[in-house]
Amino acid sequence: MPQDSYLIGLIGSGIGPSLSPALHEREADRQGLRYLYRLIDLDTLGAAPEAVGDLLRAARDLGFDGLNITHPCKQLVGEHLDALAPQAEALGAVNTVVFSDGRAIGHNTDVTGFAASFARGLPDAPLERVVQLGAGGAGAAVAHATLTLGAGHITVTDALPDRAADLAASLNRHFGAGRAAAATPDRLAELLAGADGIVHATPTGMAAHPGLPLPAGLLHPGLWVAEVVYRPLETELLRAARAVGCATLDGGGMAAFQAADAFRLFTGREPDAGRMLADIAPLGDVMSVRD
Numbered sequence: 001m002p003q004d005s006y007l008i009g010l011i012g013s014g015i016g017p018s019l020s021p022a023l024h025e026r027e028a029d030r031q032g033l034r035y036l037y038r039l040i041d042l043d044t045l046g047a048a049p050e051a052v053g054d055l056l057r058a059a060r061d062l063g064f065d066g067l068n069i070t071h072p073c074k075q076l077v078g079e080h081l082d083a084l085a086p087q088a089e090a091l092g093a094v095n096t097v098v099f100s101d102g103r104a105i106g107h108n109t110d111v112t113g114f115a116a117s118f119a120r121g122l123p124d125a126p127l128e129r130v131v132q133l134g135a136g137g138a139g140a141a142v143a144h145a146t147l148t149l150g151a152g153h154i155t156v157t158d159a160l161p162d163r164a165a166d167l168a169a170s171l172n173r174h175f176g177a178g179r180a181a182a183a184t185p186d187r188l189a190e191l192l193a194g195a196d197g198i199v200h201a202t203p204t205g206m207a208a209h210p211g212l213p214l215p216a217g218l219l220h221p222g223l224w225v226a227e228v229v230y231r232p233l234e235t236e237l238l239r240a241a242r243a244v245g246c247a248t249l250d251g252g253g254m255a256a257f258q259a260a261d262a263f264r265l266f267t268g269r270e271p272d273a274g275r276m277l278a279d280i281a282p283l284g285d286v287m288s289v290r291d
């Protein structure tokens with residue numbers, strides 16, 4: 001008989017407001033599955049990020065079918081797994097672990113989630129020259145996705161120049177020399193004047209980090225703007241970009257599509273990603289009231 005009940009977890013820090021439990025469980029309900037998605041919060045457990053290996057083994061022993069992994073464990077969990085899917089290996093980061101036949105396999109659905117969201121939301125966007133703000137965990141995933149989608153060249157900036165330099169070097173190793181460069185934020189005016197679009201991957205625009213990640217005057221109608229922040233969905237950057245006529249993409253699509261891709265890996269069943277995307281805005285409103 002095909003499996004119809006699943007136990008899934010999310011390991012990370014500060015994950016109380018995550019939309020993942022509701023996103024996964026709603027889709028499973030609609031498919032008639034019994035599906036529990038539980039938070040395994042390092043803060044609640046008083047556990048260090050390095051405990052991710054022990055928590056993973058405990059989850060497997062207790063019968064979990066799979067796990068999502070988030071900050072600060074995405075780069076730490078790989079050494080505890082039996083194998084990595086190519087995207088997770090290339091990125092050195094795992095956000096999804098599937099337990100199957102006694103093995104733990106790592107995947108990265110942040111990459112595929114952003115790629116699917118971009119392809120759906122900005123299908124005709126020119127990709128010759130892309131500027132990306134932010135070279136942290138999300139930044140690495142979306143840069144891989146953007147180059148996989150066919151971007152000609154990506155310039156990465158970060159408030160921490162070493163991070164931008166490290167990401168550009170790793171992108172060039174993976175995608176070929178000359179596909180990526182690092183730049184300091186003081187060069188944004190010059191870079192954006194000749195760019196096709198901006199990928200924003202810093203936390204600026206979240207409730208805890210309000211504001212704009214760049215001077216609004218640098219935005220022009222020849223740019224598209226893709227946002228990674230999704231709490232709130234409507235960031236100051238997206239508002240400013242729309243005001244000058246830029247095509248825009250909010251961060252909700254990446255959140256929904258990474259969850260849909262993980263659901264498919266956990267269950268082997270096809271999720272309705274459009275339905276999961278439609279859940280994001282109302283779920284975000286409910287969680288904002290609770291936050």
Ligand SMILES: NC(=O)c1ccc[n+]([C@@H]2O[C@H](COP(=O)([O-])OP(=O)(O)OC[C@H]3O[C@@H](n4cnc5c(N)ncnc54)[C@H](O)[C@@H]3O)[C@@H](O)[C@H]2O)c1
Nearest residue numbers: 134135136137138139158159160202203213228251254255
């Ligand atoms: N939509 C999704 O599915 C999804 C998935 C993962 C993360 N996120 C969001 O992405 C954002 C970034 O998360 P992360 O895990 O990469 O964080 P992170 O801390 O790993 O990286 C953020 C990077 O941004 C840089 N930075 C901060 N402010 C800056 C500024 N004004 N200009 C230039 N650089 C700046 C920091 O130096 C850091 O390198 C968060 O808001 C997170 O919620 C969204």
Ligand SMILES: O=C(O)[C@]1(O)C[C@@H](O)[C@@H](O)[C@H](O)C1
Nearest residue numbers: 018019020068069070095110
């Ligand atoms: O819902 C979250 O909070 C997530 O942690 C967001 C992002 O980190 C994803 O990669 C995880 O799968 C889920």
